[in-house]
Amino acid sequence: MRNFAAFILTHGRPDNVITFGKLRALGYSGPIYLIVDNEDATIDRYFANFGSKTVIVFDKKAMADKCDEANNFDDQNVVVHARNASFDIAETLGLTHFVQLDDDYFLFMTRDDVRGRTIRNLDTAFAVTCDFLDVSGAASVAWSQGGDHIGGFSGVRLKRKAMNTFFCRVDRRFWFLGTVNEDVNTYVCEGQRGRLFFTFTGLQIDQKETQSQAGGLTDIYLQRGTYVKSFTSVLFCPSSVRVAMMTSKHRRLHHLIDWGAAVPCIVPECVQKKSC
Numbered sequence: 668m669r670n671f672a673a674f675i676l677t678h679g680r681p682d683n684v685i686t687f688g689k690l691r692a693l694g695y696s697g698p699i700y701l702i703v704d705n706e707d708a709t710i711d712r713y714f715a716n717f718g719s720k721t722v723i724v725f726d727k728k729a730m731a732d733k734c735d736e737a738n739n740f741d742d743q744n745v746v747v748h749a750r751n752a753s754f755d756i757a758e759t760l761g762l763t764h765f766v767q768l769d770d771d772y773f774l775f776m777t778r779d780d781v782r783g784r785t786i787r788n789l790d791t792a793f794a795v796t797c798d799f800l801d802v803s804g805a806a807s808v809a810w811s812q813g814g815d816h817i818g819g820f821s822g823v824r825l826k827r828k829a830m831n832t833f834f835c836r837v838d839r840r841f842w843f844l845g846t847v848n849e850d851v852n853t854y855v856c857e858g859q860r861g862r863l864f865f866t867f868t869g870l871q872i873d874q875k876e877t878q879s880q881a882g883g884l885t886d887i888y889l890q891r892g893t894y895v896k897s898f899t900s901v902l903f904c905p906s907s908v909r910v911a912m913m914t915s916k917h918r919r920l921h922h923l924i925d926w927g928a929a930v931p932c933i934v935p936e937c938v939q940k941k942s943c
């Protein structure tokens with residue numbers, strides 16, 4: 668029997684946890700836990716706003732000692748520790764499955780070829796995602812983001828990556844890597860070892876624009892810049908990741924993955940050359 672909960676990873680935003688209210692408004696009836704570290708100066712406000720049964724505090728220093736942070740900056744205002752602590756918390760709660768969510772999602776929707784429609788029953792959407800996680804054997808499955816749909820529908824329903832919304836099983840634990848770009852570092856490094864990470868483009872979340880809100884990861888992005896963020900993935904996987912310029916309204920450096928070099932490429936049997 669599946670025991671599932673939604674984890675909202677949050678820091679310094681006790682009065683602006685947008686995701687919590689949106690989950691309830693869109694039909695999610697299961698348990699929600701706010702994962703907060705013990706170095707957050709706003710812990711008391713979290714407890715006042717959400718109650719002791721909803722807020723779970725973990726020891727950030729203890730978790731930092733277990734993580735590969737990939738630098739010597741001693742940055743603590745990052746999400747990697749909460750991501751890794753979530754597996755321990757889920758096991759303690761007796762869960763079999765959980766999803767990690769950021770605290771700033773304002774939209775959950777389905778996507779067809781060109782349009783998105785707001786989900787009205789998140790219970791069902793979460794359940795079918797966990798079903799796919801189970802049968803696929805993946806380490807984690809994620810929903811798409813707005814950027815995955817730029818340029819229109821490409822015909823690809825699954826992408827070999829996972830970001831933001833991590834659906835996980837307690838018995839398929841993995842470790843997030845690096846204080847920044849921890850999602851990319853993880854799915855590329857683990858992908859090189861043959862583990863599967865997927866994004867399903869038929870479901871999507873939207874969140875506040877990066878660096879537009881105070882708290883969370885905004886401070887570390889502004890302090891370190893996107894070069895350090897992206898280059899961390901090069902440190903982990905120099906054979907398949909490089910830093911390149913992202914062309915958008917605001918040009919910035921971003922990671923670029925060579926998927927042919929990043930993960931095992933298995934040729935389908937139907938197109939394999941038969942031996943003589």
